[in-house]
Amino acid sequence: MPKAVASAMPTPPLICALKDVPPSDLIPDHVFRLERLGGLFRMLKAHGVTQVCMCGSISRPDFDWRHLDFATLRLLPSVLRGLRRGDDGALRIAIRLFENAGFEVLAAHDAVPDLLPDGGVPTLCNPTPEAESLATLGDNVSEDQSRQDLGQACIVARNGMCEREDDDGTDALLNRVGQGAKGGILYKAPKPGQDRRADLPVIGPATARGAAQAGLAGIVIEANGVMVLNFEETLRRLDAEGLFLWIRERPV
Numbered sequence: 001m002p003k004a005v006a007s008a009m010p011t012p013p014l015i016c017a018l019k020d021v022p023p024s025d026l027i028p029d030h031v032f033r034l035e036r037l038g039g040l041f042r043m044l045k046a047h048g049v050t051q052v053c054m055c056g057s058i059s060r061p062d063f064d065w066r067h068l069d070f071a072t073l074r075l076l077p078s079v080l081r082g083l084r085r086g087d088d089g090a091l092r093i094a095i096r097l098f099e100n101a102g103f104e105v106l107a108a109h110d111a112v113p114d115l116l117p118d119g120g121v122p123t124l125c126n127p128t129p130e131a132e133s134l135a136t137l138g139d140n141v142s143e144d145q146s147r148q149d150l151g152q153a154c155i156v157a158r159n160g161m162c163e164r165e166d167d168d169g170t171d172a173l174l175n176r177v178g179q180g181a182k183g184g185i186l187y188k189a190p191k192p193g194q195d196r197r198a199d200l201p202v203i204g205p206a207t208a209r210g211a212a213q214a215g216l217a218g219i220v221i222e223a224n225g226v227m228v229l230n231f232e233e234t235l236r237r238l239d240a241e242g243l244f245l246w247i248r249e250r251p252v
Helices: 002-008 034-046 076-084 087-100 131-148 170-177 205-213 231-241
Strands: 016-018 030-032 051-053 104-106 153-156 162-164 185-188 218-222 244-248
Touching: 016 034, 030 034, 076 087, 087 104, 131 153, 131 162, 131 185, 131 218, 131 244, 153 170, 162 170, 170 185, 170 205, 205 218, 205 231, 231 244
Parallel strands: 016 030, 051 104, 185 218, 218 244
Antiparallel strands: 153 162, 153 185
16 A cells, blocks of 8 residues: 555655554655654654655554653653554544644545545446345444444355454455355445544455455445555456455445
């Protein structure tokens, strides 16, 4: 994701990475520690940065008091509160910290609109007859995931059994389920009410491969709510395996 966003920028962006979680296929211009977030803000302003885009996956860092700098001291209550929250709660605090420092926070799909494909079924295969009922179950799981602030995906088997995404992510979910949900769907959607400027769900070629290996019939994603990396390659893999992709409008 970071490479796709960086490549779409009209001018080369300043790439900053949290220590120990560098973006793949990109060399960061600056590596920072959470304990020195205030110093990061100062550096960004010194470079004339006015907009930031948070994208890519990271693991939740440990906080090492030994590295705390003076510029971060006043931010400390918010930083520590964010570390105790779930994913969405933590990201809301992170966004607020950047905004309070004077930066405009952009979503990845604002920078690269093509990441959000049009609704419909772009694959050769159409959704199975039971796909609608399975997707409705996925909607219900998504509502519960929002309440728990954990995960944005689930696998819904044809018998209605659900396996939920955890902190390990979608690829791990697909590996974990094996062939236990053969003929079912992978459902992916943002948590209802989440701030969509950060952590919008993503699928891509690896997701298509994992869904095929798990014996699923297809993938259902929320229209305007899930980004697709390498869209054409993702479709090619799904078509080759006989799976459908349904970019579905979520019922109100």
